Amino acid sequence: MKKQWGRGGLFFFALMAAFFVCAQVIHAQEFPTKPITLVIPFGAGGASDLTARAFVGAAPESLGQPMIIQLKPGGGGAIASDLVAKASPDGYTLLMGGPGPNTTLPAIEGRSRGPDDFAAVCRINYSAMLTLVPASAPYKTMKELIQYAKAHPGQLKFGHAGIWGGPDLLWKQIQLKAGITAKIIPYDGGAEALVALLGGHIDLSCLAPTQSIPHLKAGRLRALSVSDSTRDPDLPQVPTLREEGVDVVNLLWKGVMAPKATPRPVVDKLASAFKKMLEDPSSVAMIKNLGDNFHYLGRDELSKFWREEYEAHKELGKAFKKNN
Numbered sequence: 001m002k003k004q005w006g007r008g009g010l011f012f013f014a015l016m017a018a019f020f021v022c023a024q025v026i027h028a029q030e031f032p033t034k035p036i037t038l039v040i041p042f043g044a045g046g047a048s049d050l051t052a053r054a055f056v057g058a059a060p061e062s063l064g065q066p067m068i069i070q071l072k073p074g075g076g077g078a079i080a081s082d083l084v085a086k087a088s089p090d091g092y093t094l095l096m097g098g099p100g101p102n103t104t105l106p107a108i109e110g111r112s113r114g115p116d117d118f119a120a121v122c123r124i125n126y127s128a129m130l131t132l133v134p135a136s137a138p139y140k141t142m143k144e145l146i147q148y149a150k151a152h153p154g155q156l157k158f159g160h161a162g163i164w165g166g167p168d169l170l171w172k173q174i175q176l177k178a179g180i181t182a183k184i185i186p187y188d189g190g191a192e193a194l195v196a197l198l199g200g201h202i203d204l205s206c207l208a209p210t211q212s213i214p215h216l217k218a219g220r221l222r223a224l225s226v227s228d229s230t231r232d233p234d235l236p237q238v239p240t241l242r243e244e245g246v247d248v249v250n251l252l253w254k255g256v257m258a259p260k261a262t263p264r265p266v267v268d269k270l271a272s273a274f275k276k277m278l279e280d281p282s283s284v285a286m287i288k289n290l291g292d293n294f295h296y297l298g299r300d301e302l303s304k305f306w307r308e309e310y311e312a313h314k315e316l317g318k319a320f321k322k323n324n
Contacts (some may be wrong), residue, residue, distance in 0.1 A: 032065045035068050036066075037092065037094065039080045039083060040071050040080065040096050041080035042071075046161065047210045048254055049071065050210050050211060052069050054286035055286075058277040058280035059273070061276075063273040073188040076105055081095060081112045081117075084113075085118060090262070098254050099309060103306065103309050116260075119258045119259070120303040121257060121267055121299060122298055123296065123297035126253040126295050130224075130225070130238065131224045132197060134203075146178045150179070153181050154183060157204075158202065159196045159204075160184070160205060167205060167207060176319070194207060194211055210291060210292045225239055226240055255302055256274060278296050
């Protein structure tokens with residue numbers, strides 16, 4: 001009798017599993033039936049906001065529904081990350097995250113949400129960061145800035161877009177390698193840090209080229225270094241940190257993430273749609289006008305890269321704590 005009930009139970013669970021898979025497929029076929037919200041974890045005018053606005057206009061044609069940008073700054077990106085991680089896993093609420101709030105912050109401080117809390121959808125792009133100072137600054141090279149910092153320990157004011165965000169992490173690496181210190185001033189996003197730099201409230205910052213190039217061209221800012229392993233083709237006169245004697249490479253990336261339990265067929269459909277959006281001629285033209293490019297990476301590739309970065313940042317956190 002028990003054996004018969006066991007067989008019946010297995011049949012029931014198999015039936016339910018098949019039903020669940022079919023329901024997911026049907027949902028994915030119908031998805032989306034309403035606008036999708038893309039949550040940006042930083043403020044208006046920052047690199048994430050500008051990048052998102054370069055491609056969301058192509059959403060109706062690529063996805064069949066418009067995509068609405070929702071700005072949710074605060075906590076170095078943790079507030080937006082928590083919001084999306086807890087959202088209904090139906091594909092209608094997505095996060096445009098990145099290494100700051102979704103790799104470094106959870107890996108080093110145990111705050112915000114990381115790869116265990118989301119389903120990776122795709123990477124949008126990646127970029128190096130520029131070390132920027134006002135055009136009137138007395139230091140004209142990275143080496144001169146380091147010399148100044150050593151002669152005036154703790155006096156330089158460095159502004160960044162949130163604790164353990166890309167710029168904050170990069171500057172911590174520079175400090176560690178160069179043996180210098182500065183007064184750290186956090187802001188809610190790159191746009192706020194940029195305004196503070198332009199207004200003379202801080203002495204330097206590390207920001208993405210997307211939001212920096214217009215001010216470089218206008219002569220308001222000076223770029224001392226780029227955090228890539230090679231020079232930026234659009235800024236060939238700016239040396240890499242390694243060329244300036246600081247052995248650091250640090251790249252920002254922006255990726256789309258969905259709540260963890262989002263059905264795979266929905267994630268696949270989203271990933272495909274984002275690829276189309278990033279290939280749309282109008283999207284490409286807009287991002288190039290910002291001095292950037294799209295660098296699409298699929299779901300599985302992003303998931304692997306993200307996990308490896310997360311584990312590496314855990315080790316990086318140990319190094320920082322050891323030297324403090």
